[in-house]
Amino acid sequence: MMEQTGAFDPVPKEEILRRIDELKRRMTEGQIDFAVIFQNVDRFYFTGTMQKGMVVIPLNGEPIVFVEKDIERAGEECPLATTPIKSDKEIKDILEEKGVLQGVAGFEFDVLPVSLFERLRKVTGVHRYADASACIKEVRAVKSAFELDQMRKSADILGLVFEKARQIMREGAREIDIDAELTAEGRKLGHQGFLRMRGLNQEMMTITVTSGLTAAMICCADVPIGGAGVTPALPQGSSLKRIGKDVPVLIDYGGGYNGYITDETRAFVTGKLDDVFRKPYEAAREIIADMLNHAKAGMDCTELFVRSHRIAKSAGLEDNFMGYGKGKVAFIGHGLGLEINELPVITGKHHRVLKEGMVFAFEPKFILPGLGAIGMEIDVMVTTSGVERLTSDPIDLIYF
């Protein structure tokens, strides 16, 4: 059935085992005796399946992959043994029988709602608990060769969508027209359907097209450019505004292949780029070039941010860098993987050392209040000698 309905790479068993070992190492450091994993993305990461259920990973012993439904699908996708259950009420007895309920349980406190946590505590019979979310996020921050391959396939979709954008961009089209056409193009290329962002209220559009003014609007989300959206009830993304001459049109698109998300931005213009955008455009180019020349495993993320900030400042564009006024964000890059807000965050605020296998989006953007914005965004993977882009197209301003 699967070959008929999808085309994807299953997560290899040795990969799953490596991830679990790495989690156990972090759990030991965090004094957690067993992890109770409920969120769908985390479960997929540690088991290869997202079928309904729960996973318990004890420090000493095999992981227990509880599956409510569909057990057959889970069996095809997950290389570990699965434990079918009719309801979560069976979980406690099974855990007790296996002697798992000793010590401190780790839960995903960053995503697990209070009432669901209370329920899970009851169905697992847990008494002592701690937050396991940092452990999980640290493990997920470093991508394996398998994951990098998935991310490249996600970037392939993204690259083809930007290629299509070059063909369909037109003056007078509304932002949502371009949005609709490119989203459809991506979906036909096998895009998974939507992008995931971790945490309550964290919502992400697959694509955001902004043109001039709409790129300069302050967004409720923690992004430098979020778009106006079409309603206060979903106040981000493309709007009904028509694309005009001489101002930058930004397309921020996310690929999605086998769960893995890529996230890049290209700038387009028709006519002549208004002079006011020229200097910020050159500064964004310079920041990208500087990052590509300097970033590598072992570097502290704050150093990357500080270098970028310095370039923006010497161009006299400090106020416009990564937002203006209340719209300013504190980062220039963010980790990517199964979710769009993974580690590392490239910010001046928190120290974190880049490691081989980390993947991040890097997005120098300048916002000119009342006028628009310009900049670009590329995804890179970290190696010991530098970084490698996930896409290969030029990031120059595209004239249409």
Add this chain to the structure above:
Amino acid sequence: MMEQTGAFDPVPKEEILRRIDELKRRMTEGQIDFAVIFQNVDRFYFTGTMQKGMVVIPLNGEPIVFVEKDIERAGEECPLATTPIKSDKEIKDILEEKGVLQGVAGFEFDVLPVSLFERLRKVTGVHRYADASACIKEVRAVKSAFELDQMRKSADILGLVFEKARQIMREGAREIDIDAELTAEGRKLGHQGFLRMRGLNQEMMTITVTSGLTAAMICCADVPIGGAGVTPALPQGSSLKRIGKDVPVLIDYGGGYNGYITDETRAFVTGKLDDVFRKPYEAAREIIADMLNHAKAGMDCTELFVRSHRIAKSAGLEDNFMGYGKGKVAFIGHGLGLEINELPVITGKHHRVLKEGMVFAFEPKFILPGLGAIGMEIDVMVTTSGVERLTSDPIDLIYF
């Protein structure tokens, strides 16, 4: 700016005040002295804006609408006074100054993650607390005239998308091809971009196209028909399967206008409908007709479910009704509004009386394992004398 970027109806002030009054009535019953509302949809519901911040609604006194960003946009959208803050660390002092921190605080425990709750407790200085989510969900279950108007506009998008489906359905197309084209059509009609579903792991595609077998696959989500999806990392929605002859193709689409979601399903076929689907199709039609004839304010939802179940049973289709085996779900309908899983749930399991202004999707569907599925889904609003459909097109099987 707004008229250029979006086309929507702002939430009227008297509407907001009525919602807050209704919440206060429920809070009194639930012995909650002030509600702390953080989730974006709930905030939008009680303030008209989704800009970043938090809302505190005391039983005695005016609501305090804290806004981090964008305060100007919030001011345009929210008819109440707003309180600008630079960070949530200012909240406690303001609440103390206003004398709000007396008694029991109500939080959204059904969606608020544990670590975020701990943070909110700290920034608000709350000591005693309770779960306010039931209060909020009960208020939101009954739609006002304004909301029904938004839902009709959402249904208009949906109706036009199904009209387009009649034109583009074709043998040999992949499910995702139809998905992509119809999603694009909806977006160009002003669709908000995605559909919201309340709770962790609750994910919803804007559209799901299933053809034959893929409609019969058991889905990890709590839906009778979820589709195969294109990857185990997002195991629902349309797949790469090609549309064939003589088996039903189901299109389940959600409109989205100004936050309000509609959710309907139509069945299509090319060639001749395989005889095995004929009886279930007729039974689904009969169940719809029965519901339209009998549902009205004052009726218990369990009665609606039991009536439907009885029709399925007398057709000899009890085993196939609303899923087969482990794929069976316990409901035939669900409330709709700003989220796709609102109250009421039309199930045999929990009593709930239909009230004037409730809106629900009603979806008799029959799953034939290894073959496919057939059925339909319509949205209705409850009146004192019956129910009214939100769309007006015929729900007969559509030949293409």
